[in-house]
Amino acid sequence: MSTRALKATPTAWLIWAVVVFFFVNLAGVVGSVLVSSFGRRWFDTWVPDGFTTQWYGDAWHEFGLLQVISVTLIASGLVVVLSVLVGAPAAYVLARQNFPGKRLVYLTFLLPILMPPITYGIPLATVLYKFGFAGHLSGVVLANLVPSVPFVILTMTPFIEQVDPKIESAARMLGANTRAVFLRILAPLLVPGLLASAILVLVRTVGMFELTFLTAGPDSQTLVVALYYSMSAAGIRAQQSVDAMAVMYTAMMLVLLVVALRFVNPTQLVARVKEEPE
Amino acid sequence: MSGFGQLRLEGVGRRFGTADALAGLDLTIERGEFIALLGPSGCGKSTALNCLAGLLPLTAGSIWQDDQRIDTLPPEKRGFGMVFQNYALFPHLTVRDNIAFGLRMRRLPKDEVRRRTTAAIEMVRLEEHASKLPGQLSGGQQQRVAIARATVLEPSLVLMDEPLSNLDAKLRLEMRTEIRRLHQSLGLTTVYVTHDQEEALSMADRLVVMREGRVQQIGTPEEVHTTPTTWHVADFMGYRNLLPLAAQSVAGEVVTVPIGGTTIDGVAQGTVAAGEDVVVAVRPEDVKLGNEGLKGLVEVVEYQGRELAVEVVLEDGTRLHARTERKVQAGESVSVAIDPSRLLVYASDRPAAELVTAGLAV
């Protein structure tokens, strides 16, 4: 069997050319930041004058990044898991069933995504402070769940629609309760979807500045708060140190992503199930 | 929930939009019975099975297991097994895991799961394919996985939706025997949907013949086979010769009808009055080619293994399907005879003209 990528039509060439162009420029974008973050000083030249890791060290100490990164990882991990746990069942119902009031429910789940945090961030933080959640990790997690749960619902719905309901019926007939149907049947079939929406939520959570800032306590700051601070706080900061922070942020996300993709490849599953003969 | 005395369906119905896929189904299933649901494509067999399984909520009626109402229970609480018409195998699990799934759900010990799974795989002859995924199986292999998956649990009630439709004759016979054996040895109760009358006749204790969502006849294989209650059932049960005629005279059960320029006698099924429109039903096997009887010409001959399927056109243009071991040829002129006791006469429920367009032979 020949590999498909080689059997290229003109459109294929065009598409691959666009992809390559995209990547070359992307590499430029990322590379320039990376290089700059290690640059001692970089003026009007192709590469910096000298190289140093000083910016990383500075940022690391200034923000106590060890703590910040671990908080970020824990918080975003929790948000991902919880939002999938809460969101997926709801997505399931919305995908499978027509019931009176479905549109209203759908709208309710859409709103948190549509509404900028400005509208609800402060009152939300107030509520969370009132019940003693804010100021800790739990507050950060709960606040971030507000846009995340709907995100999971929205992304998962089409995936669930794709799964033949007969498969579920079969599982039920074999004595699987709802939980088992989810865990043993739907989850494996939905791996690509779960992964996609989990990554989506992860990225949003790690990058969600506003809600996190409003609900975080001194020991529950996340990386993005530090990053935004370094970028926009009054005062002077070398460009390179912001670059270094951004690189660390990206590196962390990258590790998470690569770990995620190590375990599941978004397209592997169905390809395994239904072989594409070409 | 395993083991019950009887299962009662009372006026069970299921509606899709405005169309009744199933209506007013009353049926009592005794423990240990083997019931076959039979009927033309789209008549509601799968719907009935799905309602029984709890996969389709009823839109009318109720289902009782002894004194307990079960139509409100979710499928996994009913403890029934089911073989789906399109198999519905778990695409991400191997054959072995598909079959073991139900056992695992019951949290049986690992050893037992392995043992019973292996036995089931052997039963359906898939030893070599045990670690394939369903997408890598042939149609018949998939169907066998579905059978093994449902029966390995030895559920109190097994529902099977055309479980053998993709198997070849030999394997089908074997699987039939296997299913009956399981049914008997495990004391299962089985509801079996099939489109194959022979299968239904040979396997079931009782048949339920359906048409357009409604039950037409319930009875033992012999009853249904020899005395269908309506001509629709007769039609379905292989009475390929259905003739819209008018009863000439009625004497007790014996009805005389005109055909091929002469008259023949038949047995009235239900009340038939002289002069009324009737539908006459007879099987091709009961139309004997011989030297006396109705005269006609052989028109179509089809080789069917041991026998020939023959179409004979009588002098008045009536076509009769017959089967014979005699090597006749198209164009030959023959005589056909019909045993009066095998000629069933039904009061017609529609004007003759309509019946003709409905495809009844003339």
Added chain:
Amino acid sequence: MSGFGQLRLEGVGRRFGTADALAGLDLTIERGEFIALLGPSGCGKSTALNCLAGLLPLTAGSIWQDDQRIDTLPPEKRGFGMVFQNYALFPHLTVRDNIAFGLRMRRLPKDEVRRRTTAAIEMVRLEEHASKLPGQLSGGQQQRVAIARATVLEPSLVLMDEPLSNLDAKLRLEMRTEIRRLHQSLGLTTVYVTHDQEEALSMADRLVVMREGRVQQIGTPEEVHTTPTTWHVADFMGYRNLLPLAAQSVAGEVVTVPIGGTTIDGVAQGTVAAGEDVVVAVRPEDVKLGNEGLKGLVEVVEYQGRELAVEVVLEDGTRLHARTERKVQAGESVSVAIDPSRLLVYASDRPAAELVTAGLAV
């Protein structure tokens, strides 16, 4: 690409991983032929069809259409029609649109598309369901859509993978006739996969019997039915009685074998030598219950409509399947007779012990 003289498959093979699903298939299909592929579940029928359609790339051999090599062409360039075993209906299109799909692809005028689609819908009796989606159809209805979708195009070659497996007997008979009619009136060439020998026998001009990916026999229905070339084919063709025996003496074509304490004669298929292990094949229909012949006891009786399927145990323990119209009962002692010309004797390709475990009757 429509219309061709002949289609040649030369050594066509398809391998999945290390297993050959199809190997060395040589077959020449003449224009206008109706070929049936027959064989047990998993023998490679669908694989062969998919290779022919261009849906599975070959791993060996080539396919020629007259002088053009076509196994490298993509399916849409071959212009063949196909009915898939699992239907493969487009879930987002209504019945009507599914059927019209191919016509639209050919950019036929709207009117013609409508006309032909409507005709096809009528042919498969789905008028009432024309605007349903496939998910709302019963199994048999889906199958009929698949048939209509493939045949409405009147392609030069139609490939059908068990197209009638989900239909009831009556409808199946009608659809058979319909398919043959289409085949003939449109001058199509048809390759038809079925597991149903009767279907194959009654529809096809030639049968291709397969086993484990390889062709066993190619011949007319009559050839295959009356003189299977191997006992495997015999097995598949309904010779339910397969007995591993030893040839006692051979005289020309006549072979004498010991059975039930005495001996009977049969016809050698291929070369058989005295003293060798043989497999003896006979159909249940050819085992006649009468008053003379081999003595035995009726053990199992199965009602099968007009006839009974009976299992008779001879005095030496040999089991014979028979069919009879006589109302025998289990436990009755009977005699059975076998016409020597219907008793086929094959040289055995395996030791007797193995055959016994392979499930042959003893």
Added chain:
Amino acid sequence: MSQTASWQHRLAERGVDRRLWLLLPATVFVLLLFIYPFLYGLSLSFQPLKGGGALANYQKFFNDAYQRDTIATTLKIALPAALLNVLAAVPIAFRMRGRFRGKRLLTTVLVVPITLGTVLTAQGLLNYLGPTGWFNRILMAVHLIDDPIRLTNNYWGVFFSLIITGFPFAFLLVLSYLSGIDPTLERAAATLGASRAQRFRRITLPLLAPGLATTFLLTFVLAFSVFPSAVLVGNPAGSTRVISLAAYQAAYEQYDYAYASAIAMIMGVVELVVVAIVLLWRSRLYTGSTGGKG
């Protein structure tokens, strides 16, 4: 008994059964943590800081061309960006089906930009596309241009950043949706004479469409609320003065939360209009099993 039964039957016909309980956690969650704060924000928007009737904030917004124009500005950025992201993702994802060597690597690499985050993207764009960045340097080195071209601190800077951050999302989602479609269907279409393009248009695309709609929505929503990049790589006073910037300024520069809420509400409503159109379209599509998963 029969009363409850017929009741249940009626419910069954309309699709109400116990599965609806699965909605509960999410619903409760959203009601508790979102609806109340949201209503608070909504009511705040009707309580203008400087008085003048409940709708004063809204009037203020719509009477001020400088503010009002932000809607158009935002749509002008968000719609093309979201559309491009989705449209570009489809052919690439389509090419990525099936098996070939290096597929996994390519997928991973295509998805990697997700991790970049707004800040790195912005910094990178400024560095790379800036007047003395590599991009301009290369173009000048090969004498394609004489003076650096401006690609940052304007519309294009924001647009590029939306592509970089949005495309991987779109790609990942589209690829996953695509993987759920049974390839047999395409094969069936092929035997019916459909060419590659026709199979794509008539079979794959319609089955993919609900997923595309969702993907578009998500990328659109992300693009519509673009904020940091509008400031960092855009021209926040001018061509990239997006509506969220207006809301931000009201809230955090002028400390007029009521006005900010009002702007944010307007923002939500505009989004909702787009979303409703897309959803309406989606609801007319076929959204059922696509065969790929059983």
Added chain:
Amino acid sequence: APTSPNQSSGDSSGDAPDKPSKAVTLNILDVAGNLQLTQPMIDDFVKQHSDVISKVTYSKGPAPELSGKIKAQQDAGRVDIDLVLTGTDGLAAGAEQGLWMDLLPKYADRLPGMKDYLEPAAKMQGLAGNVGVTVTYYPSGPLLEYLPAKVPTPPKSAEELLAFAKANKGKVMYARPANSGPGRTFLMGLPYILGDKDPKDPVNGWDKTWAYLKELNQYVDFYPSGTADTMKALANGSASIIASTTGWDINPRVLGAVPKEAAITPLKGFHWVTDAHYAVVPKGVSTDKQAAILQLLQFMLTPEQQAKAYDKGYFYPGPAIKGVDLSKAPQESQDAITEFGRPEYDKLIADNPNEVPLDAKALVAAFDKWDREVGGSKVKKS
């Protein structure tokens, strides 16, 4: 619900005792980059007075969202930020919403250091009303920064700057004032340089300034969204002259973001538009913590501690009180300033008048007007 270990405990009303009943933990939030200057002072205090403050947790965040966070906490009755270090913007935002506790004049006697403010720092303290305590101060700008190699004769007046811009299109650059200290200092400084009617009234009193900026705008390509971008543009040569301040002049050169050779020049007739950082205490902080904070603040206002505010020229000079010589600063700090500092600053600071910046409302109005009329006009142009 979990309870916070950092949550303010005890009563927040009533008078603060002299000393907390037991050592407290302080949560300090910095939204102005002030910790760079003051964290050593605070750490020093904790070291010396662990009976008052046992531990400090620092967090940093951007200023704008600050008031939202405090407001949320106060609405919920759980304030867990005890001390905020902020610039004028955060200070004003919180003051307007009444988030800050009045420290003055109630506790003035506990903060004797405040009497020693430099005169301009004292003026800056005036902006803080009763709520904030000035902790660091610098005269800021406006200054122009350039590379002598590229600009041998820098403009000395507003007119010359305009002429230079005209002659070198796109080479004069200042960041969007709302996002940039030097940008806003330039904006606020112009009315003095141009002799506008009312330098404190951007809407009605800045006719010349707006006209000037609009004219200058014709020769400006774009306004970056942060000072860092202008520094970078200067460094890589895409800009020749940018707006700057004392701190933004020295510190980036220390950090290597701008070549060491870069020079500065004021425009003729300029007034310093000063800047300062403040410490404020949100309402709701317990009296114990108030007591600790007061002690801490007084500690920070001593000359030894204030000397640390020289830093590396970050907020040059930095100290808010009189008589704090560079020689008292840590050695590192002295070295950096000796190398990168400018002797002419002493004279410039001594010779030019000081002005407090616009108050929050006027500043917002100025930003708004700038956005609409100067920055925003770019849309129509391109």
